[in-house]
Amino acid sequence: MRSFTTFFLFCLSTSITFFSKPSTSVSNTLTTSQFLSINQTLFSPKGIFQLTFFSYNNFSWYLGIRYNIDHDKTVVWVANRNTPLQNPTAFLKLTNTGNLIIINESNKTIWSSNQTNQNSTLNTNPILQLLDSGNLVVTTEPNENDPTNFLWQSFDYPTDTLLPGMKLGWNFDTNTETHINSWKQTDQDPSIGDISFKMDYHGVPEIFLWNKNRRVYRSGPWNGKRFSGVPEMQPVTDSIQFSFVENEHEVYYSFSIGKESLFSRLSVNSLGELQRLTWINSRNIWTKFWYAPKDQCDNYKECGPFGVCDTNASPVCNCIKGFRPKNHQAWNLRDGSDGCLRNNELDCESDKFLHMVNVKLPETSSVFVNRSMSLVECGDLCKRNCSCTGYANIEIVDGGIGCVMWLDELIDIRIYPAGGQDLFVRLAASDVGDDGVGGSSDHKIARAIGIMVGGATIIFLVLGTCYLWRKKKLQCLLKGKREKRGSLERSQDLLMTEGVYTSNREQTSEKNMDDLELPFFDFNTITMATNNFSEENKLGQGGFGIVYKGRLIEGQEIAVKRLSKNSGQGVDEFKNEVRLIVKLQHRNLVRLLGCSFQMDEKMLVYEYMENRSLDAILFG
Known part of the structure; x- marks a missing residue:
């Protein structure tokens, strides 16, 4: 009797049309009166995806969703990944209650979608449909795209791939989690592997890459634009858009594609790597x-x-400034896993x-x-x-939120x-003024002045002596009252050709820095110009600070003298x-272009001179 039933199911299944080529005109649905056998394929409306049985060794068979656009037919979802079929005589069946089942050659159910909570009145004439999104859905209406009307969907049960x-993430109403797990062996065994990518919703939600029970990578918290640990995660117009939703009902990460011709997927493989892959149609x-x-710091x-x-x-x-290695021996052997200890108690x-x-940002699970709260309120509370x-701040949008x-x-x-x-890190007051290691706003070990200070000091001494010697001679030129600022400037221009300025100019400038008409540079502008004060742009250093070469957005080359914070000035x-x-200022001196005193930083911006500083010429 069992053999007759198996034969009957096989004969019934062969009545289904076998779609050998993708076509928008071919039906992409399966009803309760039909079966899908191993030698048959169900295509999405535009032929982007296919639902079919597949095998890599002709001994283990799986039901899966695959891309139909590439030669390798990349698999993105597997139904029976842990219960493979041992015989090609098998069927996919949709029951009257909207439940999907795979029946083997012994007429035994080896996989089920477990739709046991659906109202039978709502499941009248259910339909199985493969959408162009790659989502396999059970619904009561053909060509249905509203997830709220789905009786079941494969998107709720990802395997190793996250599709647009x-x-x-997590659904708090149903207390269910969706995450992705690698295959046991890449391209060979789709059963659940050791690598997984899961969201931790505690504290500020983050996504972790796991190897069994060990965390191996952290995305960082969502900062309103991207994950803190993925700075290259920038949305591309009309291309890949990222989204993060967190409310009382759910928290999840997702992405979407703005172009129909673009295909992208996020997957984890058995080698322990999380990958975003994009389809290059021309190749x-x-x-x-x-x-x-991607690197050691990940x-x-x-x-x-x-x-x-x-x-x-x-x-x-x-170590963060104000800290020292906990295990110096291991630290010297390039093992920093023990971390750091404070130099001084709080x-x-x-x-x-x-x-x-x-x-x-550091891990945010607890x-x-x-x-x-604003950042100022947050700092006061932390203090x-x-x-x-x-x-x-939790988010960086709108000047910082939370x-x-x-x-x-x-x-x-x-x-x-x-x-x-x-990030603002609590330190003992005695550590803030010390030259710490790593992690400070300039990311450098030491902060001291550039080689320009030595040459400038010599010039100041020479011109100061000249100033005192000629002061008496110049007084006769300064006795008349200057009714307009323009006349003052013209007189000072005349004096500048002699190599000095008058004391009257000093009295005027002491009233307000703005009277100097010296450009004020924004700290961020200087940071961009010097490539975040990189070592490659370093011109030299002296007893009080470092000098960096930079290039403004307009293309002008500059030299930035960054004064030391612990200079006491x-x-x-x-x-x-x-x-x-x-x-x-003099035509024979390096011209001062502007200054900046922002964020506890004091900097002088000079024109860049190609032939190095004066002391290098004088002293070799």
Whole structure:
């Protein structure tokens, strides 16, 4: 009797049309009166995807959804990934209750979509349909695209691939999670492997790449535009758009495609790599658009607690300013996993905060979160809470939104040349003025003045002597009253040809820095011009700071003298120095173009001279 039933099912299934070529005119649905056998294929309306049985060795058979656009027929979803068929005599059947089942040669159900909670009155005449999105859905209406009307959909059960429109995250109403798992063996065994990509919704949600029970990579929290740990995750107009939704009902990450001709997918493979792949139609290949982990600093906890990872440094691990390696021996052997310890104990009342920029925020699984606070309010709250070790904005849009505070160790921080976030780390007051290692706003170990200071000092002494000698002679030119500022400027231009400025000019300039008519440069402008004060742009350093070469957006080359923060010089002293330099402007001197005193930074911007500084010529 069982043999007769099997034969009957086989004969019935062969009545289904076998679609050998994709076509928009071919039906893409399966009803309860039909079967799909191993030698048959169901196509999406435009022929982008196909639902079919496949095998790599003719011994294990699987039902899966594959791309129909590429020669390899890349698989993006597998139904029976852990229960393969051992015989090609099998069928896919849609029951009257909307349940999908795979029946083997023994008429035994080896896989089911488990639709047991559906109302039978709603499941009258259910239809199985493969959409052009790659979503296999059970609905009561053909060509239905409204997910709220689906009785079941494959998008709720991803395997190793996230397609456009799929959600990766949590549904709190049903307490269900959607994530992706690698195959056991790439291109061979689609059963569940060791690598998974899952969202942790605690604190500020992040997505982790797991190898079994071990975290190996962290995306960083969503900052309103992208994940903090993926600065290259920039939306492309009419191309790939990323979205992140978090509310009381659900939290998930998804992406969409703006062009019908573009195909992209996110997947994890058995080698432990997360990949975004994009289809290149002209070459008929999938290209790796992005992947992780891509470098040493992508490894989770690479530099341990309070450590900072920087791929541009050697070694890549440094301690945050005010900290030292916990295990010096391991640190010297390039193992920073033990992290760092504070140089000095915190005092709470007198503690200060180190401003770090362009960083991947520390892990946020167990943090304090307030989405209505400003950054200033967040800093005040952190200051009052002696357990707070750092704080930051949750999102970077609209000037910064929300407050996230860390109450424990800061783990898995890394620095980017650009595109990260601002982080404020609690330090003992005595550590803020020290020359710390790594993680400060300029990402450098030392801050001292450039070689220009030596040459400028010699010039100032020579011209100062000249100024005193000629002061008496010049007084006769300055006795008359100057009724207009224009006449003052013309008189000073005359004096500048003699090599000095008058004391009257000094009295005028002391009233207001604006009277100097000296351009004020924004800190971000200088940062961009010097490529974030990179080592490649370093011209030299002296006893008080470093000089960097830069290029403004307009193309003009500049030399930036960045004064040391621990030089003891305040803003007033800095202004006085600028006034002195302005008074000593001369055609034979390097021209001062402007200055900046912002974010505890004091900088002088000079014109760039190709033939190095004066002391190099004088002293070889």
